[in-house]
Amino acid sequence: MTQGLVRGIRGSAAMAGVAVLMLLFVACSSGGDEPVVNDQAPLDDIFLFVISSDAAIGENRLPFALRRADGGKVDVASAGVTMMYEKRDSGVVVTAPEPTFRQWPVGGGIFTTTVEYDSAGIWDFTANITLPDGTQNTADATTLVKEASATPGIGTAAPVIATKTGATPEELALITSDANPIPEMYAVSFDDALESGDPVVISFSTPAWCTSQTCGPQVTTIDQVRRNHIGEAAFIHVELFDNPDVMRESGDPLLGVGAPAVEPWNLPSEPWTFIIDGDGLIAAKFEAFTTADELGEALVAVLAGG
Missing domain, CATH: 3.40.30.10 (Glutaredoxin)
Structure with missing residues (x-):
């Protein structure tokens, strides 16, 4: 899988004009594809981006971003965002803990919270958003949850590797x-x-x-x-x-x-x-x-x- 990641970086390195949303929210995606932005949507529409490529059964950190249709930021406090999620067609909706906004040094930022998945499959998310002026919005996203993560799981032994060292x-x-x-x-x-x-x-x-x-x-x-x-x-x-x-x-x-x-x-x-x-x-x-x-x-x- 790592070789596929390396191949993806090779292909992506030559791309020009990468979308602003990718710069802000898709941290080094191995696929190199630009996100699809609906340029026909009203500019006050809000989109939810769930940053999760290795979700698995159990507790997971969930980074997510909110953006307007034109790429503009959504000015909302953490207390104004409630993240709901459910296994598709299960009918069981769970509310995630209140998210924390994390400011990025390169501009913009993301929210983080934790979620608990009890089974593999497609999981749907809805962010209920209350803007400072009281306006109510919702935004939806989906992610795939696997039986087990590809990367080492929480509580498992870290792969013992020798890494390169140097000083000069x-x-x-x-x-x-x-x-x-x-x-x-x-x-x-x-x-x-x-x-x-x-x-x-x-x-x-x-x-x-x-x-x-x-x-x-x-x-x-x-x-x-x-x-x-x-x-x-x-x-x-x-x-x-x-x-x-x-x-x-x-x-x-x-x-x-x-x-x-x-x-x-x-x-x-x-x-x-x-x-x-x-x-x-x-x-x-x-x-x-x-x-x-x-x-x-x-x-x-x-x-x-x-």
Whole structure:
């Protein structure tokens, strides 16, 4: 599956004029397709985008975005959004916890909440929205829930992999596409970090070739969390490509070779970030760009043993 992700990034890297909605809401989709926007809809219509490519039975983090038909933002507080969801044709409607709005450094943002799926299949979502002026709106979306996630599940053992390390500019240029790499993110191999017994935050992305322009900011955001927890956890960035230096020098993403360290994680999209506890188990996982606040909250819970 990861090789399919790499092929998708190759194809997407050459696209021009990617839609604004994709930049804001589809964090490095492996398919590279632009979302369909209804340019015939009234401009005050609101659309719901559920960011979920690996939903599975059990509790899931649910990032979602609200946008108007013309791509404009929806100015609404978290308290003004109620997310309802149900298994299609089940007749059982569940209300998700009140969402939290997460401001993105690249502009815009998303809401996050949690949902619990009791079976695989098609699940439907309805966001009930109350705007500041009292206007009521609804927006709908659908996602596919699988029996089990492709990526490592919460509570399962993290794949033990060796990741590339480096410190000098020359070494870092060989292991990451990041134009301004943060040496501390490449100071220790993942397998060695696990042996320390401390939590590990590991993030998979390709900053130079990401289709949504959020992968570079994701590494920077993780570094913000790292600076608040020096000595408490290890922080590691893994480049999706094994040869970023060749790609950089040639300017050709088609020359990219998938990094072996990424393969066991079965990533369907990127970026992905995981927090591993001191026992080597997946404690939290995040699809798409994730803010420093949300990552920090999850890490603090792990450090507290929660």
